[in-house]
Amino acid sequence: MTDQAIVLSLLLGAGFGALLQRSRFCFFCMTRDYLEGRDARGLLGILTALAVGLIGYHAIFGLFLPDPGIGRLPPDAHIGPVSWVLAIAALTFGVGMTLSGSCISAHLYRLGEGAIASVIALIGVLIGFGLGFASWNSLYLAAIQQAPVVWLPQTLGYSGSLVLQLLLLGAVAVILMRGHQPAARQPNASMSFREQIFKHRWPAHVGGLAIGMLAVLAYLRVAPLGVTAELGSIARTLGDEAAMLPERLQGLDGFSGCATAIKETLLSPNGAFILALIVASFISALISGDFRLQPVTGKKALGHFAGGILMGWGAMTALGCTVGTLLSGIMAGAASGWLFAAFCLLGLWGSWRIGKAT
Amino acid sequence: MNKKPSFKAFLTALSLGLSLGVAQAANTDALVTTDWLEANLDRDDLRVIEVSVNPGKYERGHIPGAVNFRWHTDLVDTVSRDIASKEQFQSLLRSAGINEDTEVVLYGDTNNWFAAWGAWVFDIYGVDDVRLLDGGRDKWEAEGKPLAIRPQQYSPGNITVSDADHSIRAFLDEVVEVARSENPATDIVDIRSAAEYEGRIIAPEGVNELSVRAGHIPGAVNVSWGNAVNEDGTFKSPEELRALYAEAGIDGDNPVITYCRIGERSSHTWFALSRILGYEVKNYDGSWTEYGNSVGVPVTNLAGTVWGGQ
Known part of the structure; x- marks a missing residue:
């Protein structure tokens, strides 16, 4: 069974990596496109992924837990505790995205495109995770332990939860479309089909559709999409061996999210997922010609490193990042997913404004 | 009358025979x-x-x-x-x-x-x-x-x-009584790993439920649950199981108590001894997390681990 989980994770990771690379599915870049150039296409792609995922997750939930009102949560779905800690974690994550120029999943696929500086960001993420573990016990006692775990279908039923969230996504889409100013340069319609698939980036909504479907398949067969479980596990294992972390992380293993266990096997399903993601992005970038080794400047390295630390801390305390908590959380109808999205955006926007002003 | 049996009747007989065969297996x-x-x-x-x-x-x-x-x-x-x-x-x-x-x-x-x-x-x-x-x-x-x-x-x-029905469930008092008696009329099987039994470790890595003392209940024999199964996870044959436990001194003449850390793996051995071999067996679900935390009960600690000491 574990073998099957690893094989499936390799396939899903490869699919995710190729999709991220082909459609430039980078949460930060897509948001910046809108903030700077009023180009809403990227953010609409994210909304597409969320809508497809929401529908698929709710269909699966009906199988996994026919009655959502009985006080249980569907297995493994990323439904986390809602507290001020989550808000601060998401805010910090958003600032980290601006500083390092990408979220964690985008650093992973960029690594496949030859962005060496992403390694520095990922090292920062590992350190950030260590800081997250170190602060976890006090945050857990201060807020997380008493925090409600809000799952919308529990109170609204599956139809109510699905309709309400689709309406919310629709409302955001309307706002974005109103603000959208079509880019001056449209993709060349005379391109051959082959070029459209293998050379040119895919439209974000195509990537979004496919990522939404991939997320549903991943949840059905293995676990919700997430990219930080393995990073967190590496940080936890290193910190544990160096005796730098608390011996007991209170209550952490009781929450579903990007779980971070002390590593016992070299290749966990999430580890396989991450490796396949990077390799598939690399192959995809080679074919399309997007691969080039990008030099690292001192300033860039510093931003990547500092941003990585902030993202690591945020992803640990929020039990996931833009993929594990935002995408997989909102698809699952978790209030924690929505809260993460709102505060992550706020952190990104605020730090982007400050960055522009200075 | 020399009526040939119809093909359908033949099939029915065949499937009946097959299903009987399956049922017997x-x-x-x-x-x-x-x-x-x-x-x-x-x-x-x-x-x-x-x-x-x-x-x-x-x-x-x-x-x-x-x-x-x-x-x-x-x-x-x-x-x-x-x-x-x-x-x-x-x-x-x-x-x-x-x-x-x-x-x-x-x-x-x-x-x-x-x-x-x-x-x-x-x-x-x-x-x-x-x-x-x-x-x-x-x-x-x-x-x-x-x-x-x-x-x-x-x-x-x-x-x-x-x-x-508590005749298949052991509680602490009863277990302590067996542990204290010089000639116990009840056998105890500890199904945990040898390291836990000997007291070298308190519990396997990664579990949250621990004890203050390491070791085992005096008089208990150690037969890890895994010995009772074949490679494919099926139980060994009744003959093999009988021989396995007899080797450890458990032959069914005395009533048996099984225990582990929290009482769930010992249910597996309870099942083998009680349901497959027909011995009189109680599962002690309090197990080591209760016994090893109890005050004043006798403990055998082969490894000599001193709790909390450096």
Whole structure:
């Protein structure tokens, strides 16, 4: 069974990596496109992924837990505790995205495109995770332990939860479309089909559709999409061996999210997922010609490193990042997913404004 | 009259013979084979129940028609440390559509540990038409037998369970009495790893429930649960099991108490000794997390571990 989980994770990771690379599915870049150039296409792609995922997750939930009102949560779905800690974690994550120029999943696929500086960001993420573990016990006692775990279908039923969230996504889409100013340069319609698939980036909504479907398949067969479980596990294992972390992380293993266990096997399903993601992005970038080794400047390295630390801390305390908590959380109808999205955006926007002003 | 038997009659006879053969292959009071279960899945008076420890196992594919029992909420009291109450257990069985005459087959992941725990709880409440799927979930999957993801709803059953029968459940006082007696008339089997038994470690890595003292109950013999199964997870033959435990001095002449850390793996050995070999066995579900934390009870610590000392 574990073998099957690893094989499936390799396939899903490869699919995710190729999709991220082909459609430039980078949460930060897509948001910046809108903030700077009023180009809403990227953010609409994210909304597409969320809508497809929401529908698929709710269909699966009906199988996994026919009655959502009985006080249980569907297995493994990323439904986390809602507290001020989550808000601060998401805010910090958003600032980290601006500083390092990408979220964690985008650093992973960029690594496949030859962005060496992403390694520095990922090292920062590992350190950030260590800081997250170190602060976890006090945050857990201060807020997380008493925090409600809000799952919308529990109170609204599956139809109510699905309709309400689709309406919310629709409302955001309307706002974005109103603000959208079509880019001056449209993709060349005379391109051959082959070029459209293998050379040119895919439209974000195509990537979004496919990522939404991939997320549903991943949840059905293995676990919700997430990219930080393995990073967190590496940080936890290193910190544990160096005796730098608390011996007991209170209550952490009781929450579903990007779980971070002390590593016992070299290749966990999430580890396989991450490796396949990077390799598939690399192959995809080679074919399309997007691969080039990008030099690292001192300033860039510093931003990547500092941003990585902030993202690591945020992803640990929020039990996931833009993929594990935002995408997989909102698809699952978790209030924690929505809260993460709102505060992550706020952190990104605020730090982007400050960055522009200075 | 020399009437030739029709081909249809021949087929009927053949299938009857085959099904009898299959039924005989599963002919034990304790176990059913995967083949037998597959052939009997559509019987209305048979209910298959999955008791797995890992959430998401049942949901991502289970034996068609099986019902999910979650051991950590359905089969135990979630506040006090105890098994599910009679009322809780009865309503659980009824909601699974179990009637007085329903045959139950239990199976689960991790070598049927929790399915065996389930079988023990069924036995405590006097539900006796209960068997384990030999080899559990792993064997079913390894043989490529079908799995379903659609949950099955059954109309409520009418079963009435008995009061808890404590003749198969040991409590601390009784265990301490055996541990203190010079010539105990009860055998104790510790089914944990040798390292836990010897007191070199308190518990396996990664578990939250620990004890203040390491070691084992005086007089207990150590037969790890894993010795009772073949490579494919099925129980060894009754003869092999009898020889295995006899070698450790457990021959069924004395009543037996089994224990582990929290009482669930020891249910597996309870099942082997009690249901397969027919010995008189109690499972001590308090196990080492109760015994090793109790004040003033005798402990054998072969490793000489000193608690808390450097």
